Amino acid sequence: MGDLPIRNISDAMKRDIAEAAQRSGNSLSDEAEELLREALQRKAEAKPEPMSAYEAIRAAFVSENAVDDEIVAVMKEVEAARKKDFGRPFEDIE
Template sequence: MGDLLIRNISEAMKRDIAEAAQRSGNSLSDEAKELLREALHRKTGAKPETATVYNAIRAAFVSENAVDDEFAAMMDEIEVARKKDFGRPFEDFE
């Protein structure tokens, strides 16, 4: 994956994104990516990306109004475990 640096964002816009991230339980970066993804889909008419496990779990918590600090901590733990397993060779199932 690549990085993208966006310069000269107004403090008001950054604050709005941060507040949206707080409400949805996302990091500032994840919220900005989601906003960019949604805007791109609207502009191009592209179909949304396929669902990820993270999005499925998050949707389940959102539907129960349970997106809060506990949810964020749990998702951080899942992400740490996922990164630890990343690149690990597959086990031989024979």
């Protein structure tokens, strides 16, 4: 395990961590590590999953209240264009 020195922490923040450590019976380092772990977990949980192209297009249609038949027609066009381009050689870029 490695060390992670943290510099320039305000006195108030250090005091808050020390008080939390005392309440939980942890050392200052253990409490800071736990706080960092919890913050990273919350951040990871809050991160939205990337959308597929279909989901992005659908979201755009939903925001405009154009769903059902409209999105089906557009997605059929997108799929037809994708199939048309599938396997096509790349253009020479110079």
